[in-house]
Structures are given as structure tokens and as C-alpha cells.
Amino acid sequence: MQPAIAVRELTKNYNEGTSGTVALRGVDLDVHAGELVLLMGPSGSGKTTLLSIMGCILSATSGSVRIAGKEVTCLSQKLLPAIRLEHIGFVFQGFNLFPTLTASENVELMLDLKRVPKKEAKRRAHELLDQVGLSDKYDSFPADLSGGQKQRVAIARALAGDPEIVLADEPTAALDSHTGRSVMEMMRDLAHDRGRAVVIVTHDSRVLEFADRSIRIEDGLIVQPPYGKPPVAVGAEVLTQHFVGAPSLPAFGRGGI
Amino acid sequence: MPPLAERNLLHDKVRLTVTLTGIVFAVVLIVVELGLFVGFTVTTSNLIDNSGADLWVTSKNVPYVEQGVPFSERKLYQVRAVSGVAKAEKLITRWVEWKRPDGRQESVQVVGMDVDEPLGRPWNLVQGRIDDLKRPDAIIMDEIYRQKLGVDHAEQVFEINGKRARVVGFTRGIRAFTTSPYVFTTFKRAQQYANIPDDQTVYILVKLAPGANLEQVRREILDHVKDVQVVTNHEFSRMTQVYWMFTTGAGVAVLLAAVLGLVVGFVVVAQTIYATTMDHLREFGTLKAMGAPNSYVYRVIIKQAAISAVIGYFLGMIVSIFVVHASQKGGAAILMPVPMAIGMFFLTLLMCVGAALVSINKVTRLDPAMVFKG
Incomplete structure (x- = not known):
């Protein structure tokens, strides 16, 4: 099965030519549809850089990234937004909702980007908000929502584009443990029930139980191989294994998997 | 969106x-x-635009309406003889001194025309009639300048260049670009106020006969009348506007x-x-x-x-x-x-x-x- 995300020999240097910082030193990673992968590691280890490159937001210094089978590292900056729009949904630590738009309008915005007609966009936005349990919050502004509700709106917005891949940056960091847990359950459902490839950057070890795999990054290298294996099927019957607490295995090659 | x-x-x-x-x-x-x-x-071109004329006959090289140079009145008859000319009338514009009741002097532009003819007459009268200009020493001015010229009411008498002037009517909205308001009177009286000899005029305003060709009439006037400039109303208006708005800055x-x-x-x-x-x-x-x-x-x-x-x-x-x-x-x-x-x-x-x-x-x-x- 072709991975939703395939990263090979990925490097990223910042401020090239001067006193540069090497953020990624040759990373190999596959993420399949229907699995939830955690990227963990200390601050500055390169996990957000890796997420940004996989999200086609940041360009790599070298290496290869294939999104839904398409090589994206060679694409120009003008073409990358279309890849993001087509294949990737984002969930951010700070929710990044538009404070002047209602919950429904925040979701509709994504659909507008995909040129869905206004009426249809409204209907689908309501449907998505229903699915994340916010059927009574269509017309609420972000300021009137709790942190968990905001993150649910953000998830609904990420799903509005019907992406194969959902990338989340610390989605539970701004939430209390109970709300964080409910958001993670939702993220897990995205992977397992809806067959999305979900990659989450997190410092929060409490979310490990939701992961199919957890990858540790240090100094731009994957230092710990994944816990578990990629699922063999997607959808409701997806087979997942949680190996939280399993012993560390030596890294492959230059920190790949 | x-x-x-x-x-x-x-x-x-x-x-x-x-x-x-x-x-x-x-x-x-x-x-x-x-x-x-x-x-x-x-x-700047108020007077020209409301003159009712098709052509203006001036001395040679007159750049704008306030700069007219007197020339012989005989040319009026030469112009009238040109075919295609329906009417040709004399007009004077000249800066003169207006003496207020308090003794202060103001500069005004006296405009003299034939009161019985439609060319060059004052417009937008709000008090008095054009025919009132036939009365002795009669002048018509704009109500905007009443205060400037010290005019309290109609029939008040003033001095223009030492000669009597009686306000017999008021217009509305006839502004002058310069600080000198227009004062309308008869041609003869304007000659006196401006010290222009009896046999001279400053302009000849021409109204074309119906169907006459403007360019052809202009050429014929130039052919028959020596030492004059003939400009269309529009041209003279534009020349005056350009002078005041751009040449002066x-x-x-x-x-x-x-x-x-x-x-x-x-x-x-x-x-x-x-x-x-x-x-x-x-x-x-x-x-x-x-x-x-x-x-x-x-x-x-x-x-x-x-x-x-x-x-x-x-x-x-x-x-x-x-x-x-x-x-x-x-x-x-x-x-x-x-x-x-x-x-x-x-x-x-x-x-x-x-x-x-x-x-x-x-x-x-x-x-x-x-x-x-x-």
C-alpha cells in the first residue's frame, strides 16, 4: 500500500551559508492512511520542522517528500498551496480560528477555498460541526467557545477539505486533560474510522495511548524506531497496535524507519 | 467567501x-x-461663456479677456458687412477704480455693452432689469460683492474713476476670478468710466446667422478686417482659463x-x-x-x-x-x-x-x- 506521506533522506538547514542550524539531518518516515503517528521530542529537536515540511509549508534543503504519491519537494511555492488544499488538513496548538467569523463560517471558509457553493458549504459546515458535537454552536464566535470547543471547530475545519492527511501541532497543549483526551479520541477516530493519515506533534506523553506509532526525534534525527506497525487496512476495521512502553529499538540507518 | x-x-x-x-x-x-x-x-471665463457670442474680434495678440486693447469702432461696420454675420456688437471690459462711501477704493472690471442687444449682457438678475441700465449713471453688479464695494441697497450712488455710478440692479453668482468684481453698464458709460475714446471699442462680439459656417466666417472677417484677431467663443474661453489657471500658477x-x-x-x-x-x-x-x-x-x-x-x-x-x-x-x-x-x-x-x-x-x-x- 502506498503511504500517504513518504519522507526520504530529508534534511533541513536554516540560515544556510552563515551560522546555520541543522534542523533535520536525514529523516526517513512513512505514514499510512488509517494510522495515527505521534512525533515527540524535546523543544528544538526538529519535529515541527518535519511537520511543516510534510505539510508543504516549509521547503526542505534536500531529500524527498511524497504526498499521496506525489513528489512535492520539487514543486514551486506557487503550486504548494494547491497540494495543501487538496491533501492536507491542519490542526494548530492555538486553534488559529478566525475570531471575527462564527464557528460555521470558520468551517465554510475552508469549503470556500475549495470552491464549494455557498449553500452547500453551509450545509456541510453544519454537518461537520454536528459530527464534532457542536450542533448548538454554529453561530458562536470563537471568543464564546471553550478551548475544547475551539479545537473541535478547528478539527471540523481541517476535515472540511476532505484531506487524506491531517497534521496537528500540539493539539492538546492548550487544553485541560479531560478536553485533551476527548480531542485525541476524535483524532484517533479520524485515523481509524475515517482512514486519514494523522500526524501529531506533541510533548504530552498522556496522548501516547491514542497513537499507533510514536516517533522520537532528537537533534534532527529519529532516534527511536516506531512503536507498533502500520495498519494493514483502513476504515472501521483497521488493525492497530498500541505499544506504549515497549522497549526502544536501535534506529535504522540515519535515523529512519 | x-x-x-x-x-x-x-x-x-x-x-x-x-x-x-x-x-x-x-x-x-x-x-x-x-x-x-x-x-x-x-x-475666469464667466464673461465669455455667458456672452452669447460665436466669435470674438479683438486686437491682435490679445491673450485673455482682461487684456483687451481698444481699436477703432469702424471695424464693427466692416465685421457687420461680412456674410454669415447675423449680429456684431461692441463690448468693453476694463479695470477701473470704485470709490466706496467710506473713501476706500476698490478695483472693479467695468463691462459695457449695447443694452438693447443680447450679446454680452449681465445674466441671473435678481433685482432690477437690464433696461434699468438706460437710466443715468446706472450700473448693475453682483450681490456677492455688496459688502466688498460698500453697497447697502439699490439706488445707492458711488464714484467710478471720479464719475457717478448708481446701482440699479443685482445679479447672482457672477463672480470674477480676480479681486475686481464685474460692474455692468452701457457701452457709452463704460467708455467714460474707462477713459476710452468715443470711437473705440475693446471687443466686437459676433453672432452667426443660422447655418453659417464658423470657420468660413472667421476667415472672411480676417480677410476683410485688418489687424484683428478672431477667436471662437470656446477658444477665447480656453485661452483665458489657461492664462489664469496655468500661466499665473x-x-x-x-x-x-x-x-x-x-x-x-x-x-x-x-x-x-x-x-x-x-x-x-x-x-x-x-x-x-x-x-x-x-x-x-x-x-x-x-x-x-x-x-x-x-x-x-x-x-x-x-x-x-x-x-x-x-x-x-x-x-x-x-x-x-x-x-x-x-x-x-x-x-x-x-x-x-x-x-x-x-x-x-x-x-x-x-x-x-x-x-x-x-
Whole structure:
């Protein structure tokens, strides 16, 4: 099965030519549809850089990234937004909702980007908000929502584009443990029930139980191989294994998997 | 598109107020300056445009209406003899001294014409009749200049160049571009006031017979009458306007003030729209991260600018109409013809959208990776 995300020999240097910082030193990673992968590691280890490159937001210094089978590292900056729009949904630590738009309008915005007609966009936005349990919050502004509700709106917005891949940056960091847990359950459902490839950057070890795999990054290298294996099927019957607490295995090659 | 631009604008009402104030200020300033320019321009050629003539016969090389040089009255009969001329009448314009009751002197432009003929007569009379000019020492002036010339009421008697002058009527809205108001009287009396010899005139106004060819009549007058310049009403009007507005620099100064208004408006709008954009930078970054092309973000910013422009324009026009209306009672007319009002709309739109380009430049260089920073 072709991975939703395939990263090979990925490097990223910042401020090239001067006193540069090497953020990624040759990373190999596959993420399949229907699995939830955690990227963990200390601050500055390169996990957000890796997420940004996989999200086609940041360009790599070298290496290869294939999104839904398409090589994206060679694409120009003008073409990358279309890849993001087509294949990737984002969930951010700070929710990044538009404070002047209602919950429904925040979701509709994504659909507008995909040129869905206004009426249809409204209907689908309501449907998505229903699915994340916010059927009574269509017309609420972000300021009137709790942190968990905001993150649910953000998830609904990420799903509005019907992406194969959902990338989340610390989605539970701004939430209390109970709300964080409910958001993670939702993220897990995205992977397992809806067959999305979900990659989450997190410092929060409490979310490990939701992961199919957890990858540790240090100094731009994957230092710990994944816990578990990629699922063999997607959808409701997806087979997942949680190996939280399993012993560390030596890294492959230059920190790949 | 969800109403992102509208909501962003309304979100910070103080900033919206500052933006609209800037636009209104710019609109009013530009309308006032352009209106003054139009008003001045129209005023410079007032006499010509309302003369009813098709052609003006002047001494050679007369550059504008106030600079006429007297020539022999015999040329009037030569002009009348040209085929295609329906009417030819004499006209005098001359600067003379007006003595107020308090002894102060003011400069006025005396305009003398044949009262029985329709060419060169005063218009917009609000008190008195043209025929009243046939009375001894009679003059007609504009009511705007009553205070300037010390006129309290009709029938008041003054001195023009030491000769009696009685105010027998008033016009409305006949402004002079210079500080010297027009004073209308008969041709004969104007000759006396201006010390022009009895057998001389300053202009001959020509009205063409129906169906006569303007150029042909002009050529024939030039062929038959020596040492004169023959210009069409439109040409003479334009020559006078160009002289006063550009040769003297008066118009350039007014236009520069209008440009200044545009610049001030541009800077205020650019600054406030830029500040609004900076406030919403993270949102624009999120939009780009979500896959919005730059053009989508530009549309949001341009829509904000366009909405500001439309609201600012209408508010500005309300103030401008009030100012224009108020100016009708003053010495300097501010005119706002319909094409100018329409043009102002597009200028305001251009100003605001142009000002938004500064913000667009900022958003173009925005790194969507910022959304992952905290």
C-alpha cells in the first residue's frame, strides 16, 4: 500500500551559508492512511520542522517528500498551496480560528477555498460541526467557545477539505486533560474510522495511548524506531497496535524507519 | 467567501473610525481643491461663456479677456458687412477704480455693452432689469460683492474713476476670478468710466446667422478686417482659463493642494489598512497554510479597502456637498459637476486599493510556517 506521506533522506538547514542550524539531518518516515503517528521530542529537536515540511509549508534543503504519491519537494511555492488544499488538513496548538467569523463560517471558509457553493458549504459546515458535537454552536464566535470547543471547530475545519492527511501541532497543549483526551479520541477516530493519515506533534506523553506509532526525534534525527506497525487496512476495521512502553529499538540507518 | 473582510473591518471600530476619517478627510480635501479649481476655471471665463457670442474680434495678440486693447469702432461696420454675420456688437471690459462711501477704493472690471442687444449682457438678475441700465449713471453688479464695494441697497450712488455710478440692479453668482468684481453698464458709460475714446471699442462680439459656417466666417472677417484677431467663443474661453489657471500658477497651486489631499488620504488609509493587516497577520498565515493562494488573501485585503472606500466616499460626499453648498454664498465658488463626483468615487477606490498594496506586499512575503509558532 502506498503511504500517504513518504519522507526520504530529508534534511533541513536554516540560515544556510552563515551560522546555520541543522534542523533535520536525514529523516526517513512513512505514514499510512488509517494510522495515527505521534512525533515527540524535546523543544528544538526538529519535529515541527518535519511537520511543516510534510505539510508543504516549509521547503526542505534536500531529500524527498511524497504526498499521496506525489513528489512535492520539487514543486514551486506557487503550486504548494494547491497540494495543501487538496491533501492536507491542519490542526494548530492555538486553534488559529478566525475570531471575527462564527464557528460555521470558520468551517465554510475552508469549503470556500475549495470552491464549494455557498449553500452547500453551509450545509456541510453544519454537518461537520454536528459530527464534532457542536450542533448548538454554529453561530458562536470563537471568543464564546471553550478551548475544547475551539479545537473541535478547528478539527471540523481541517476535515472540511476532505484531506487524506491531517497534521496537528500540539493539539492538546492548550487544553485541560479531560478536553485533551476527548480531542485525541476524535483524532484517533479520524485515523481509524475515517482512514486519514494523522500526524501529531506533541510533548504530552498522556496522548501516547491514542497513537499507533510514536516517533522520537532528537537533534534532527529519529532516534527511536516506531512503536507498533502500520495498519494493514483502513476504515472501521483497521488493525492497530498500541505499544506504549515497549522497549526502544536501535534506529535504522540515519535515523529512519 | 465568508464575510472575513467585513468582519475584520468592524472588529476594531476605533480603527475603522480612523480609516473612515482619513478617507473622508481626503475626499473632502480633494473635492474642495478640485472644486475650487473648477470654480476658478469657470469663473475666469464667466464673461465669455455667458456672452452669447460665436466669435470674438479683438486686437491682435490679445491673450485673455482682461487684456483687451481698444481699436477703432469702424471695424464693427466692416465685421457687420461680412456674410454669415447675423449680429456684431461692441463690448468693453476694463479695470477701473470704485470709490466706496467710506473713501476706500476698490478695483472693479467695468463691462459695457449695447443694452438693447443680447450679446454680452449681465445674466441671473435678481433685482432690477437690464433696461434699468438706460437710466443715468446706472450700473448693475453682483450681490456677492455688496459688502466688498460698500453697497447697502439699490439706488445707492458711488464714484467710478471720479464719475457717478448708481446701482440699479443685482445679479447672482457672477463672480470674477480676480479681486475686481464685474460692474455692468452701457457701452457709452463704460467708455467714460474707462477713459476710452468715443470711437473705440475693446471687443466686437459676433453672432452667426443660422447655418453659417464658423470657420468660413472667421476667415472672411480676417480677410476683410485688418489687424484683428478672431477667436471662437470656446477658444477665447480656453485661452483665458489657461492664462489664469496655468500661466499665473494659481491653478497649479490649487491642483497641488488636491494632490496633497490625495497623498494625505493615501497615507492615512495605507497606515490604517496596514495596521489592520498586521493585526490579522496570523489569520492570513493560517489562510495560506490552509492552502489559500495569495490571490485569495489579496481579495480579502482589497475587499476591506474597497468597503472602506465606498463608506468613506459617501460620508465624504455628504460633507463635500455641504461645503460646496456653503461656498455658493462666498467669493470663491467650489463647483462639483456630476462627472467630478463620479470621478471622485473611482479616485477614492483607487486611493484605498492602492493603499492596500502596502499590506498586500507584506502578506505576499508572509511565511505560512508562522502558524506553527506558539
